[in-house]
Amino acid sequence: xxxxxxxxxxxxxxxxxxxxxxxxxxxxxxxxxxxxxxxxxxxxxxxxxxxxxxxxxxxxxxxxxxxxxxxxxxxxxxxxxxxxxxxxxxxxxxxxxxxxxxxxxxxxxxxxxxxxxxxxxxxxxxxxxxxxxxxxxxxxxxxxxxxxxxxxxxxxxxxxxxxxxxxxxxxxxxxxxxxxxxxxxxxxxxxxxxxxxxxxxxxxxxxxxxxxxxxxxxxxxxxxxxxxxxxxxxxxxxxxxxxxxxxxxxxxxxxxxxxxxxxxxxxxxxxxxxxxxxxxxxxxxxxxxxxxxxxxxxxxxxxxxxxxxxxxxxxx
Ligand SMILES: NC(=O)c1ccc[n+]([C@@H]2O[C@H](COP(=O)([O-])OP(=O)(O)OC[C@H]3O[C@@H](n4cnc5c(N)ncnc54)[C@H](O)[C@@H]3O)[C@@H](O)[C@H]2O)c1
Numbered sequence: 541x542x543x544x545x546x547x548x549x550x551x552x553x554x555x556x557x558x559x560x561x562x563x564x565x566x567x568x569x570x571x572x573x574x575x576x577x578x579x580x581x582x583x584x585x586x587x588x589x590x591x592x593x594x595x596x597x598x599x600x601x602x603x604x605x606x607x608x609x610x611x612x613x614x615x616x617x618x619x620x621x622x623x624x625x626x627x628x629x630x631x632x633x634x635x636x637x638x639x640x641x642x643x644x645x646x647x648x649x650x651x652x653x654x655x656x657x658x659x660x661x662x663x664x665x666x667x668x669x670x671x672x673x674x675x676x677x678x679x680x681x682x683x684x685x686x687x688x689x690x691x692x693x694x695x696x697x698x699x700x701x702x703x704x705x706x707x708x709x710x711x712x713x714x715x716x717x718x719x720x721x722x723x724x725x726x727x728x729x730x731x732x733x734x735x736x737x738x739x740x741x742x743x744x745x746x747x748x749x750x751x752x753x754x755x756x757x758x759x760x761x762x763x764x765x766x767x768x769x770x771x772x773x774x775x776x777x778x779x780x781x782x783x784x785x786x787x788x789x790x791x792x793x794x795x796x797x798x799x800x801x802x803x804x805x806x807x808x809x810x811x812x813x814x815x816x817x818x819x820x821x822x823x824x825x826x827x828x829x830x831x832x833x834x835x836x837x838x839x840x841x842x843x844x845x846x847x848x849x850x851x852x853x854x855x856x
Contacts, residue, residue, distance in 0.1 A: 542855075543853040543854065543855050544637055544638070544639065544640060544853065544854050544855070544856060545638075545639050545640075545844055545851030545852070545853060546639070546640045546641070546851055546852045546853065546854055547639065547640070547641045547642065547645075547840055547844065547849065547851055547852075548642050548852065549642040549644060549645045550645075551642075551840075551849050551850065551851060552641050552642050552645035552646055552649070552836075552840055553645050553648075553649070554849050555839065555840040555843035555844065555848065555849040556649055556836055556839045556840055556843065557688075558649070558652060558653070558656075558681075558684055558685045558687075558688035559688050559689075560839055561649040561650060561652065561653035561685065561835075561836060561839070562653045562656045562657060562660075562685060562688065562689055564653070564835040564836065564838070564839050565650055565653035565654050565657055565832050565835050565836070566653075566657045566808060567835065568600075568829075568831045568832055568834060568835035569654075569657065569776070569804060569805035569808055569829075569831070569832075570805055570808050570809050571600055571601075571831070572600075572777075572805055572829065572831045573803065573805030573806055573808070573809045573811070574809060576600060577598060577599065577600030577601070577831050577834065578598070578599050578600065579596075579597065579598040579599070579777075579829060579830045579831050579834075580597060581777075581779045581780050581783070582594045582595065582596040582780065582784075582828075582830060583595045583596075584757060584758075584784065587610075587612075589614075590612050590614060590615075591610055591611050591612035591613055591614070591615075591622070592610070592611055592612075592757060593608065593609070593610055593625075594607070594608075594609050594610075594611070595607075595608055596608075596609065596828075596829075596830035596833060597830055598829075598830035598831045598833065598834040599632050599834075600831065600834055600838075601838060602631065602632050602633060603629055603630070603631065603632055603638070603834065603837070603838055603841070604629075604630045604631075604632040604635075605627055605628065605629050605630070605830065605833060605834050605837050606627070606628050606830075607625065607626075607627045607643050607646065607647075607830060607833045608625045608626050608627075608628075608643065609623060609624065609625035609626075609643045609644075609647060610622070610623060610624055610625055611623060611756065611757060613733040613735070616676075621644055621677050622676070622677065622733070623643075623644055623647050623648075623677060623678065624643065624644045625643035625644070626640055626641070626642070626643050627640070627641040627642075627643050627646050627833060627837050628640055629641070629837050629838075629841055637856070638841060639837070639840070639841050639844070639851070640854070641837055641840055643833075644677070646833050646836045646837060646840075647678065647828070647833070648677060648678055648680075648681040649681065649685075649836050650828075650832035650833055650835065650836045651678045651681060651682065651731075651753060651826070651828060651832075652678070652681030652682045652683075652684055652685030652686075653685050653832070653836075654753075654776065654826050654828075654829075654832055655682040655685060655686060655729055655751045655753060655824075655826065656685040656686050656688065656689040656691075657804070657808075658749075658751050658774070658804055658824040658826070659686060659689065659691060659727050659749060659751065660689060661804055661807050661808060661814055662749050662774060662804070662807070662814050662815050662822045662824055663726060663727050663749035663815070663822070664726060664747050664749070664815065664818045665818075666726075666818075667691070667726035667727055667747075667749060668690075668691055668692070668726060669691075669692070669693070669694055669695075669724075669725040669726045669727070670683065670686050670687075670691050670692050670693075670694030670695070670713075670725050670726070670727050670728075670729065671694055671695050671697070671716065671721070671722030671723055671724065671725030671727070671728040671729065672694060672695065672696045672697060672698075672704075672707065672713075672722060672729050672731070673697050673698075673719060673722050673723075673728065673729065673730045673731070673732060673738050673739075673762075674697075674698060674729075674730055674731035674732035674733075674738075674754055675696050675697070675698040675700075675703040675704050675706070675707040675731075676698070676700075676703060676731065678731050678753065679698070679703075679707070679729070679731035679732075680706075680707050680710075682729050682731055682751070682753060683696070683707055683711060683713070683729070684711070686727065686729070687711050691727060692711060692713060693711070693712060693713045693714065694711075694713045694714075694722075694725055694727075695708075695713065695714050695715070695716035695721045695722040695724075695725060696708040696713055696714070696715055696716060696722070697715075697716035697718070697719050697721065697722040701715070704716065719738065719743075720743070723739065723743045723744075723745075724745065725748075726747070726748065726749065727748075727749045727751065728748060728749070728750050728751070729750075729751040729753065730750070730751070730752050730753065730754055730762040730763075731753045731754045732754040732762055733754060733760070734754040734755035734756070734757075734760030734761055734762050734786075735760065737761055737762060737763055737764045737767075738762050738763075739752075739762060739763040739764070739767050740763075740764045740766065740767055741764060741766035741767045741769075741770050743767070744767060744770055744771070744821050745821075746819040746821065747818050747819050747820070747821070748821050748822075749815075749821075749822045749823075749824070750763070750771065750821070750822065750823040750824065751824050751826065752786040752823060752824065752825055752826065753826040753828075755785060755786040755825075756784065756785060756826070756827050756828050757784045758783065758784045758788060760786075761786060761789050762786060763786060763823070765789065765790050765793060765795055767823075768786070768787065768790045768795070768796065768823065769790070769795060769796075770821060771821045771822060771823035772802075772815070772816075772820055772821065772822050772823070773787065773796065773800055773801040773802070773823055773825070774801065774802050774803070774804050774807070774814075774822060774823065774824045774825070775787060775801050775802075775803060775804070775824065775825040775826075775827070776803065776804060776805075776824075776825070776826050776827055776828070776829050776832075777803060777805075777827065777829055778798055778801060778803060780827040780828075780829070781801065781825045781827050782798070782801075784827060785825045785826075785827035786823075786825040786827075787801060787825050801825075802814075804824060
């Protein structure tokens with residue numbers, strides 16, 4: 541077996557900038573919508589009481605990937621991230637493995653990137669301020685990608701004040717004294733563990749765009765059913781969103797059906813309407829798609845092939 545290149549955490553982040561991630565994730569959503577890239581829904585493997593593993597395959601542009609990744613919300617006190625794992629990239633023609641990458645870094649880039657894409661697609665044209673609720677590993681990248689897309693300054697809120705302070709300092713944004721400061725922003729991004737709602741209907745204001753990213757599995761939610769009912773609804777992919785995302789609870793309660801929700805890829809491709817007026821309140825449910833991971837893994841593989849980043853090697 542030939543030697544397999546391995547990109548560690550820092551190498552992935554060196555290979556793909558936030559701006560590139562935004563552009564590649566936008567393309568991936570369109571290619572998925574058009575059927576050029578394919579992806580079955582992710583598979584969850586519960587590991588109670590710690591969290592769950594996800595297996596996330598996707599294929600497109602001659603590559604096939606699987607991401608094997610965790611969401612273990614209680615890992616913080618153990619000194620470990622909630623989200624970690626490995627992405628394996630294979631040649632879709634021969635099946636040969638081509639590269640291994642750190643899944644945490646791939647996830648951070650593609651999660652931040654999709655928040656920026658959703659804001660660019662759905663927020664009011666004049667929207668600029670950002671409210672972050674949840675400033676952990678993935679929340680930081682959501683803020684960084686929004687900043688890379690030209691949004692901000694914003695407010696950072698976290699139940700861990702040090703996390704909010706760190707992010708605010710890095711981006712030159714402000715710490716929100718209360719959650720309300722963050723909720724008043726044009727674009728509100730929630731990246732909490734999703735164990736309790738952080739947005740209620742009374743928190744919404746005309747024209748707000750909500751990016752809800754933390755609730756990416758069954759039983760998690762960051763908005764109340766009333767808040768969801770007040771918004772125009774968008775998601776990354778209906779199949780995943782209806783089973784294991786922010787909207788799943790509303791779907792189970794019979795309050796939301798597929799006709800109420802538009803996939804953002806359809807808006808990007810020009811096949812569906814996005815926001816229709818400035819006062820509308822829009823909500824984007826990100827469950828996290830394997831095609832987003834493929835977009836980042838493909839860009840990182842290209843960077844390595846073009847000698848823009850160094851890889852370690854393993855012989856299988
Ligand atoms: N949609 C996606 O594509 C996607 C991708 C990655 C992670 N996630 C999900 O996002 C969530 C966060 O992941 P992470 O890796 O950033 O975790 P993390 O543990 O690094 O960060 C979570 C942060 O939320 C804060 N927090 C907890 N409860 C809060 C509350 N009520 N109000 C404000 N802040 C609060 C915590 O203090 C922490 O800083 C997880 O549920 C994870 O599964 C979703």
